[in-house]
Amino acid sequence: MKYSFYPGCSMEATAQANLKSIEAVASALDIQLEEIPDWNCCGATVVSGVVGDFIQQVMTGRNLAIAEPKGQDVVVGCSSCYLSLAVTNKRFKEDEHFRALANQALAEGGLKYDGTLRVRQFLEVVINDVGFDKVARRVKRPLKGLKVAGYVGCQTVRAIPYEFDDPEYPVLMDRLMEALGATATEFPMKARCCGSSQTIPATDIVIDCARKIFDSAAAGGAQVIVTPCPMCQLNLDAYQQRVNQLHGTSFNMPVLFFTQLMAIAFDLAPDAQALKYNIVSPYEALATYGASK
Amino acid sequence: MEKKIAVYICTGCGIGDALDVDALSNVALKEYKADICKTDAFLCGKDGVAVIKNDIENEGVNTVVVAGCSSRVNADVFNFGPNVIVERANLREQVIWCHPADDEDTQMLAEDYIRMALVKQKNMNLPEPYQVENLSKTIMVVGGGFTGLTAALESAKAGYRTVLVEKEDKLGGYVGKMYKQVPLKPPFTDLEENCIPGLVKAVEEAGVKVYTSATIAKTAGGPGMFDVTINQNGGTVEERVGAIVLATGARPYDASKLAHLGFGQYENVITQSAFEEMVAAGNMEAGKVAFIQCAGSRDQEHLPYCSAACCVESIKQALYVKEKNPEANVYVYYKDIRSNGQYEHFYKKAQQAGVIFIKGDVTAITESDGQLAIEADDKTMGTTSEADEFDLVVLANGMVPTAAFGEMIEEEAEEEAAAAADEPKVVGPTIIKSNMLNLEYRQGPELPELKYGFPDSHYICFPYETRRTGIYAAGVVRAPMDMLSAMEDAAGAALKAVQCVEATAKGEAVHPRSGDMSFPEFNMNRCTQCKRCTEECPFGAINEDEKANPLPNPTRCRRCGTCMGACPERIISFKNYSVPMIGNMVKAIEVPEELDEKPRILVFACENDAMPALDMAGINRLQYNPWVRIIPVRCLGSLNLVWINDAMAKGFDGVLLMGCKHGDDYQCHFMKGSELAEIRLSKISETLNRLGLESERVRATTVNIMDYDKIPAMLDEFAEELEELGPNPMKDFQ
Amino acid sequence: MEQNNKPVKYDLTFAREIYSLENGSYIKQCMQCGMCAISCATREIMDYSPRQLFNLIKLGKKDEVLQANTMWHCTSCCTCKARCPRGVPLVDVMHDLKKYAIENGYADYPQAAFYKAFWSEVAGRGKVFEGGVTGRYYLIRGLDEVKKAMDMKDVGINMLKHGRLPLLPPKKVKGMGNLKKIIRKAQELQRKEAR
Numbered sequence A: 001m002k003y004s005f006y007p008g009c010s011m012e013a014t015a016q017a018n019l020k021s022i023e024a025v026a027s028a029l030d031i032q033l034e035e036i037p038d039w040n041c042c043g044a045t046v047v048s049g050v051v052g053d054f055i056q057q058v059m060t061g062r063n064l065a066i067a068e069p070k071g072q073d074v075v076v077g078c079s080s081c082y083l084s085l086a087v088t089n090k091r092f093k094e095d096e097h098f099r100a101l102a103n104q105a106l107a108e109g110g111l112k113y114d115g116t117l118r119v120r121q122f123l124e125v126v127i128n129d130v131g132f133d134k135v136a137r138r139v140k141r142p143l144k145g146l147k148v149a150g151y152v153g154c155q156t157v158r159a160i161p162y163e164f165d166d167p168e169y170p171v172l173m174d175r176l177m178e179a180l181g182a183t184a185t186e187f188p189m190k191a192r193c194c195g196s197s198q199t200i201p202a203t204d205i206v207i208d209c210a211r212k213i214f215d216s217a218a219a220g221g222a223q224v225i226v227t228p229c230p231m232c233q234l235n236l237d238a239y240q241q242r243v244n245q246l247h248g249t250s251f252n253m254p255v256l257f258f259t260q261l262m263a264i265a266f267d268l269a270p271d272a273q274a275l276k277y278n279i280v281s282p283y284e285a286l287a288t289y290g291a292s293k
Numbered sequence B: 001m002e003k004k005i006a007v008y009i010c011t012g013c014g015i016g017d018a019l020d021v022d023a024l025s026n027v028a029l030k031e032y033k034a035d036i037c038k039t040d041a042f043l044c045g046k047d048g049v050a051v052i053k054n055d056i057e058n059e060g061v062n063t064v065v066v067a068g069c070s071s072r073v074n075a076d077v078f079n080f081g082p083n084v085i086v087e088r089a090n091l092r093e094q095v096i097w098c099h100p101a102d103d104e105d106t107q108m109l110a111e112d113y114i115r116m117a118l119v120k121q122k123n124m125n126l127p128e129p130y131q132v133e134n135l136s137k138t139i140m141v142v143g144g145g146f147t148g149l150t151a152a153l154e155s156a157k158a159g160y161r162t163v164l165v166e167k168e169d170k171l172g173g174y175v176g177k178m179y180k181q182v183p184l185k186p187p188f189t190d191l192e193e194n195c196i197p198g199l200v201k202a203v204e205e206a207g208v209k210v211y212t213s214a215t216i217a218k219t220a221g222g223p224g225m226f227d228v229t230i231n232q233n234g235g236t237v238e239e240r241v242g243a244i245v246l247a248t249g250a251r252p253y254d255a256s257k258l259a260h261l262g263f264g265q266y267e268n269v270i271t272q273s274a275f276e277e278m279v280a281a282g283n284m285e286a287g288k289v290a291f292i293q294c295a296g297s298r299d300q301e302h303l304p305y306c307s308a309a310c311c312v313e314s315i316k317q318a319l320y321v322k323e324k325n326p327e328a329n330v331y332v333y334y335k336d337i338r339s340n341g342q343y344e345h346f347y348k349k350a351q352q353a354g355v356i357f358i359k360g361d362v363t364a365i366t367e368s369d370g371q372l373a374i375e376a377d378d379k380t381m382g383t384t385s386e387a388d389e390f391d392l393v394v395l396a397n398g399m400v401p402t403a404a405f406g407e408m409i410e411e412e413a414e415e416e417a418a419a420a421a422d423e424p425k426v427v428g429p430t431i432i433k434s435n436m437l438n439l440e441y442r443q444g445p446e447l448p449e450l451k452y453g454f455p456d457s458h459y460i461c462f463p464y465e466t467r468r469t470g471i472y473a474a475g476v477v478r479a480p481m482d483m484l485s486a487m488e489d490a491a492g493a494a495l496k497a498v499q500c501v502e503a504t505a506k507g508e509a510v511h512p513r514s515g516d517m518s519f520p521e522f523n524m525n526r527c528t529q530c531k532r533c534t535e536e537c538p539f540g541a542i543n544e545d546e547k548a549n550p551l552p553n554p555t556r557c558r559r560c561g562t563c564m565g566a567c568p569e570r571i572i573s574f575k576n577y578s579v580p581m582i583g584n585m586v587k588a589i590e591v592p593e594e595l596d597e598k599p600r601i602l603v604f605a606c607e608n609d610a611m612p613a614l615d616m617a618g619i620n621r622l623q624y625n626p627w628v629r630i631i632p633v634r635c636l637g638s639l640n641l642v643w644i645n646d647a648m649a650k651g652f653d654g655v656l657l658m659g660c661k662h663g664d665d666y667q668c669h670f671m672k673g674s675e676l677a678e679i680r681l682s683k684i685s686e687t688l689n690r691l692g693l694e695s696e697r698v699r700a701t702t703v704n705i706m707d708y709d710k711i712p713a714m715l716d717e718f719a720e721e722l723e724e725l726g727p728n729p730m731k732d733f734q
Numbered sequence C: 001m002e003q004n005n006k007p008v009k010y011d012l013t014f015a016r017e018i019y020s021l022e023n024g025s026y027i028k029q030c031m032q033c034g035m036c037a038i039s040c041a042t043r044e045i046m047d048y049s050p051r052q053l054f055n056l057i058k059l060g061k062k063d064e065v066l067q068a069n070t071m072w073h074c075t076s077c078c079t080c081k082a083r084c085p086r087g088v089p090l091v092d093v094m095h096d097l098k099k100y101a102i103e104n105g106y107a108d109y110p111q112a113a114f115y116k117a118f119w120s121e122v123a124g125r126g127k128v129f130e131g132g133v134t135g136r137y138y139l140i141r142g143l144d145e146v147k148k149a150m151d152m153k154d155v156g157i158n159m160l161k162h163g164r165l166p167l168l169p170p171k172k173v174k175g176m177g178n179l180k181k182i183i184r185k186a187q188e189l190q191r192k193e194a195r
């Protein structure tokens, strides 16, 4: 299974754990990821707000244009990048007028995109192309008894609603956790917003959202939270202590990329598990499952 | 017909394990002298049915009692043709599924049901279908507007001779005068060309006989044999038709009553239909237009109901303005936009075209220099608002059914008898003399109204059915509606009419007792001309001669039995349903003596809702009181008070009537059956008390089909209350 | 909202301008059902819910709309967009409103500064670098904001300690020259389209 791979900016900074665990899990499952050469920023949810959708989508389109000759599905590891790429791709496919204009701009860089690719998320590829059975067979150290709150977040399921799971109450990541041997807990806030990029300009929003999410995860009895989204991971991990300070709570809930937990269950090397990047220490909660420094 | 009776007891579905089947056979053979009694482990299976068929063919059996599942299931399996009487004893849903197995009381219950079934079939005969001489299958449509034309076309396309009567000199009605029409096809976003010319042509090509400038002077007879006198150009024509579709439409609400919205005061405040004419004539020049919704509708001072079409029509008219000038400013003031169903797309289209929708009540309309200004409470902003420089204000002035115009028929002066006895009186339905059908019906010349002048009956369960069999209302005369619904209505009513003529030709009843071939027979020499049956028949089936003798019209009859319950002389009966039949079933039930401490409660349950609910209680294995014995009735309206006498005399400790909800949101399939039963009950409470029998022993309750889970508590509570009263003192007089 | 008794007058000039933005015409089809408002993660701290904002646009309340924090508090969680029964792509509409507000000098919100900083990073480097965005953000916002940031410094230090805040930016996009050309052309086309 070969794919083009779009890592996105955060993988080189705040979400290195995401990149490392994705790469390791992919190779353990025979998924070949070929990084799109010289990719550029997708603009996240921000750039449109300054220069408009058109320019952001042209910029994002550059990545798809570079990938198109290979014809492989484009796999994205970040929810926010996925939102940009998937929506842009849809527009290229469905809106002829847009496609013509955008290609005029891309031509300045000697590029052209015909809208022939599929843009997908790594989570979805694991679920649909690999499948729960194959994942379960690859597990070396089942996560028996581990209670996991699957925090899917927003854009994973709502960038293109119903594309791969229920946008209101997604369940597929929970099934994946069960394939690893873990128990997925009841978690009503699993698709609620974490505050996203308000981290910098309006931290209060993030603290407030995070608090509600922790409450919900704790009420379901979760020991750890997993997520596919770098922004969610960062907000819930880095601001957990802050939530505790401001709200007098005492949450101590490690927040992992789902791929980190897969790396543990697959018994991959510590570098693949990439736990050292986690701010809320996951070692105690995962000690018995072979989490390693 | 000499009856040869065979009883088949099914021991499948757990019946054989829960009951002593030999004892049941003994009841059939020894007590009731059935000719044959067999048991089978799987009676509804191929072999089981073959056993019965064999006995019918080779043993001459013509009366079959199947003791097993409810009559609501396997009806087709146990149907042995028109010459074999089949009766079912419900040992499954109403015995073993809701009472403990291997139990003395359960066994007694099962035996009683066998007795009741045997008595019932002894008291019934095969119905002989009523045949109309000179039966007509012609469908007559009254009203040549959009709905009427569509109904006529549907009926003609279905292969029936169709007659269309229109009072104007031209077909087309209200829609015919429109500039364009709301969309009737996907994607439901675009204005469509007026469909009336095409429809008229299609109707003519389909061979529909059209009478224009025509009115109906008289409609006599009934389904299959309506004799209609049509006035046309000073002459008259007679048509015999089988069923009628009433599609006379509605009229716009009288705008002169809308002075508060500036109508009559300012020239540029006009009605929806005036705007339509203006656009059709090409005189619409306005660049800024406001539409005011619910002008008169949803207003207790005017029309309390929603007129249902005006929102969609205003959206259409707003698009006229935008079609002419995309830059025009168009505002729609509304309470709620009720663009039902597919018309949501049309609404969205108007928004996309730039029509501004404002949710708010208009508080004032003023004029200066020929331009109008509107003040309103903007509900979504929570503020008062104003807008001015309108060239035109269009009032969406709602609709009134054509059936609502005319004098209301007052109840006749009370008959002395009823007045003197101070009895509660059944209030008949309101009939408005709208001069549309001029029916020769004892209860009045037009269709009874349901509400606000609309001649509907039960709008959810029986669409298009009016309270006159064979006459179906469609379109805006039936209920306020938009064009798409009217189109559906037209087809629905036409098909109902077709069903009606076909059923009538076979001598069968129409919905809800479709297929029933029995009809009421009157033993006239004992009739006292009390008029109860002619007044209480919910469908006006019974006319009267000058001496007040009832003149039944079997094809109008729905077989509810209300007349049978009403008749104090008990002279009305059906071949397979009668006062003695039920009375004898009551008497067949074994009532233990007081010392045995086994009380008995009799339940009369309506077949339409209460019986299925009781079956569902069984299906859900809800256990209930074992003292209960249930007798199904066609409708509580058929309850004859003598049955209560019979039950009390027999020693029953209580009687419970289970019928449908009545009142404004009634669910009775025959309009007022359960209400009538309660009125009748109230008449005997005094008599009961006088006999030393507490009137609380007899009571009525309403059961909805979904109330099955409440049934055990209902019965237990009644049993407890009866226990407090103690046993029926009549027990010992047996 | 409008609590004084003076009636407001509908003025469609502003509405027409907003409706002509890239995704602006979708606003017209809002039916004021309120689904977006109850779905929104940050509704409680918004001046107006999306529904109200769209209504204000209809009323022609330019200042109220452009000064509102609504679009800036939108986190792009897409809940409203996924749920809107009228298919209004609210997240995209919010982008347009942000852009319009910045262009018309209504950019007082910290988010606006953050957005601009982010864009500068992307435009200059082709990729974003958190350190760079934050630096530019503080340059735009001024020193007050740095003080606030110091309150958060434990968060930052924690991130540093766990290797989450590299101090050196990633390499620029190699084809930066081409990317810039593409962007310039796109801007030119965008201006032409708007006309």
Ligand code: SF4
Residues within 6 Å of the ligand: B293, B294, B295, B297, B298, B305, B306, B307, B308, B309, B310, B311, B312, B335, B336, B337, B338, B396, B398
């Ligand atoms: S259809 Fe619309 S305008 Fe007409 S009464 Fe109903 S809500 Fe009012």
Ligand code: SF4
Residues within 6 Å of the ligand: B520, B536, B537, B538, B539, B540, B541, B542, B552, B556, B557, B558, B559, B560, B561, B562, B563, B564
């Ligand atoms: S059975 Fe019902 S419908 Fe028929 S005549 Fe009697 S009351 Fe009327």
Ligand code: SF4
Residues within 6 Å of the ligand: C029, C030, C031, C032, C033, C034, C035, C036, C037, C050, C051, C080, C083, C084, C085, C086, C087, C088, C090
């Ligand atoms: S959910 Fe959509 S239609 Fe409803 S108020 Fe919000 S934007 Fe308008």
